[in-house]
Amino acid sequence: MAEETQPKEKPAMPREERPAMPREERPAMPRxxxxxxxxPIMSYAMAALMQLTESGEITIKxxxxxxxxxxxxxxxxSKRFLSGNAAVKSxxxxxxxxxxxxxxxxxxxxxxxxxxxx
Amino acid sequence: MAEETQPKEKPAMPREERPAMPREERPAMPRxxxxxxxxPIMSYAMAALMQLTESGEITIKxxxxxxxxxxxxxxxxSKRFLSGNAAVKSxxxxxxxxxxxxxxxxxxxxxxxxxxxx
Numbered sequence: 001m002a003e004e005t006q007p008k009e010k011p012a013m014p015r016e017e018r019p020a021m022p023r024e025e026r027p028a029m030p031r032x033x034x035x036x037x038x039x040p041i042m043s044y045a046m047a048a049l050m051q052l053t054e055s056g057e058i059t060i061k062x063x064x065x066x067x068x069x070x071x072x073x074x075x076x077x078s079k080r081f082l083s084g085n086a087a088v089k090s091x092x093x094x095x096x097x098x099x100x101x102x103x104x105x106x107x108x109x110x111x112x113x114x115x116x117x118x
Numbered sequence: 119m120a121e122e123t124q125p126k127e128k129p130a131m132p133r134e135e136r137p138a139m140p141r142e143e144r145p146a147m148p149r150x151x152x153x154x155x156x157x158p159i160m161s162y163a164m165a166a167l168m169q170l171t172e173s174g175e176i177t178i179k180x181x182x183x184x185x186x187x188x189x190x191x192x193x194x195x196s197k198r199f200l201s202g203n204a205a206v207k208s209x210x211x212x213x214x215x216x217x218x219x220x221x222x223x224x225x226x227x228x229x230x231x232x233x234x235x236x
Contacts, residue, residue: 068185071224075213080222091209093228095193104198106189110211 031055036062036070044069045076048112052077052086057113063096067108074110086114149173154180154188162187163194166230170195170204175231181214185226192228204232 032055034048044060052058062070078086089111098105150173152166162178170176180188196204207229216223 065186067189068183068224071185071211071226074211075222075224079213088211091211093189093192093206093209095197104193106186106193108189 032057033059033061034073036060036066036073038066041069041072041076044073045081048073048077049081052082052112052114057089057111060110060112061107063098063107064105067106070108070110074112078112082114084115086112089113150175151177151179152191154178154184154191156184159187159190159194162191163199166191166195167199170200170230170232175207175229178228178230179225181216181225182223185224188226188228192230196230200232202233204230207231 032051034044034051036044048058048060060070060074074088078088090109091111092109094107094109096105096107097103150169152162152169154162166176166178178188178192192206196206209229210227212225212227214223214225215221
């Protein structure tokens with residue numbers, strides 16, 4: 001009767017095959033994307049700085065309340081760390097539908113690129 | 119001796135002549151600017167909606183923590199209230215130096231304009 005408990009073999013439908021939620025911290029995310037969350041601004045700013053030095057352009061993303069932190073990160077990197085050598089290239093805002101029940105969550109995407117040195 | 123107390127005439131240097139602090143909620147601010155603060159999103163969204171219907175373009179501004187609320191307001195107005203009839207035209211971020219001791223505060227400016235109806 002209780003067939004579901006303790007199957008000897010692996011479950012027929014392993015976790016990975018469930019339709020994937022858009023989880024942006026997964027490897028699918030390119031390395032030059034910084035997803036800003038609840039850590040201190042400076043830890044994202046350092047990561048952004050390193051990535052920017054390496055690849056010349058980064059995208060800083062955030063959702064909901066973390067949006068203001070993402071703006072802080074972009075400003076710290078472009079104005080303080082790399083003053084004059086990096087600039088905000090574009091800022092885009094949008095809406096994602098997340099969770100159950102579905103809720104609209106605002107998003108931001110800030111592209112920062114380093115200027116070629118003369 | 120105590121000349122300053124109770125002058126019969128108006129004070130020679132009325133309040134208005136003090137060097138003005140950049141207070142954005144003053145009349146100096148054009149009416150099509152919505153400065154987002156700590157009130158509920160919907161109250162700004164309603165104000166933005168009314169202003170947008172009147173003038174065709176609004177600028178939503180915010181500083182610091184209120185930045186995510188400003189993005190919410192822009193998204194609510196352009197996607198929910200005026201879906202298809204308004205769009206975010208531009209988003210700019212910046213830094214202001216405020217307070218004593220001076221602190222860097224991030225800012226955002228979102229321009230939303232209503233599309234002409236066909």
